[in-house]
Amino acid sequence: MVNQIVHVAAAVIERGDDHILLAMRPDDKHQGGLWEFPGGKLVAGESVHEALSRELKEELGILVVDSSPLIRIHHEYPDKNVLLDVWRVTGFAGEPYGCEGQEVRWVKRENLTHYEFPAANNPIVAAARLPDKYLVTGVFATEEELFRRLHSAMALGLRLVQFRAPWLESDAYMALAEIMAGVCRESGSTLMLKGDVSLLLEDWVDGIHLTADQLQRLRSKGWQYCGDKLLAASCHSDIELAWAAAIGCSFATLSPVHQTASHPYAKNLGKTLARAITDKAVIPVFWLGGMGEDDLGSIKVNGGQGMASISCWW
Ligand SMILES: Nc1nc2c([nH]c(=O)n2[C@H]2C[C@H](O)[C@@H](COP(=O)(O)OP(=O)(O)OP(=O)(O)O)O2)c(=O)[nH]1
Ligand SMILES: [Mg+2]
Structure with a gap:
């Protein structure tokens, strides 16, 4: 030693x-x-x-x-x-x-x-492939509104997008996701989908973002991803971030750093704890929850890859 x-x-x-x-x-x-x-x-x-x-x-x-x-x-x-x-x-x-x-x-x-x-460089390569802003899509009433908002986000320079629409049935979600993936690819962006890891085998799918529950299940089965596509997970603690790294995630989100409208009852981590957790992680970490674009500089100084947000860019 x-x-x-x-x-x-x-x-x-x-x-x-x-x-x-x-x-x-x-x-x-x-x-x-x-x-x-x-x-x-x-x-x-x-x-x-x-x-x-x-x-x-x-x-x-x-x-x-x-x-x-x-x-x-x-x-x-x-x-x-x-x-x-x-x-x-x-x-x-x-x-x-x-x-x-x-x-x-x-x-x-x-x-x-x-x-x-x-050997130390895998997370650096992952970080170098990623931007510092990660858009999570918010509510939309119609398909027209979804694509209008997506195009506005691309025009703002967003290059990493998670399609989150928990109120949609699976078929409706996947149908929209496939069109969105095409739109994102055209502008050099990557679309992260919610869903099963088997979707990574589909040509048109560029990335999957796992829930903390999915992460836990895959970890307990000893499952591991070795492919080139992006795999990410929603994490809330150092343990979950370690699981995400162990199953081969290229990055993760850490939330809630501050209070958010979308999860008002979740206990927020605060900046000091978020920093300590991020420092232990061996994959890039996007901070999520209750922050604005003004916080981006401070997130990076505190070790984060950048910021994930619905409200800032949707
Ligand atoms: N510069 C650099 N060093 C890396 C990377 N990945 C990695 O494990 N290292 C390790 C290798 C070395 O143990 C250490 C960097 O030392 P270095 O040899 O570059 O140091 P230096 O430029 O000051 O050169 P010297 O004084 O040894 O001549 O960090 C990387 O991507 N870049
Ligand atoms: Mg050197």
Whole structure:
């Protein structure tokens, strides 16, 4: 058992055309010969952001201009314990190149899963594939209203949508879901459906969002998902988040962080507990419940992937 934790700042560097920069770790280094998100160890007295800026200057010759926290991952390798503090870098000056002779490559976001990374990186790859806003659909009276609201949300730039309509019969839900999936794909968005995991076998289904009950049942059966589609779960505690990771979820929601109109009697977690729970999770976590877009920055600083909401964007 290795006790000392090595704190590392790493960057998911994004280019406007949906490409992300990877670098090859030199063969003679820890986890050598694998692809990495560029970065390195914090030196004494440095903040994560300072370390990130210094490392990207040293390794790639670029200056960080715009960045925000993405995910923090604790991982125990047999020979080393690391805390990977990963930031999304959305603005930089200069043209990155391998200053230390390392190979660097711009990779399409959707192809990230084709690359071989150190074992700690699975949640980072999942976080890099996801946006910071997750729309959950709210009430609609007619089909026309549903699609009008969906198109408005896409126009606002929302790229991850959960179709929630618990009042619909299964057939009616699935019929609408299939049309919505087409609309979402056309605009480069992903539609998450409520339903059985067997739906993941359907070509037109891009993702499934499980209830906490479904999650518990699948976990107790020892079921596990290994595919490339998005699987998510509604979680309310650290235990549920651990189950979600164990069955192969790519992300989860954590709720209710604050009181919500949709679940007025559920006990809210509050920000301090939500932060502690998120810190233990090994998958990206969207905070849900009683928050507005103004809270997005604070959610990320507290370790969340971003915010899930009905009321903000519906
Ligand atoms: N930069 C980076 N490090 C990662 C990733 N995944 C992962 O497990 N690590 C581990 C490998 C190393 O143990 C540690 C980072 O150390 P490093 O070798 O990059 O540190 P450094 O740039 O400061 O280089 P040096 O001082 O060792 O020469 O974190 C990743 O995606 N990016
Ligand atoms: Mg490095």
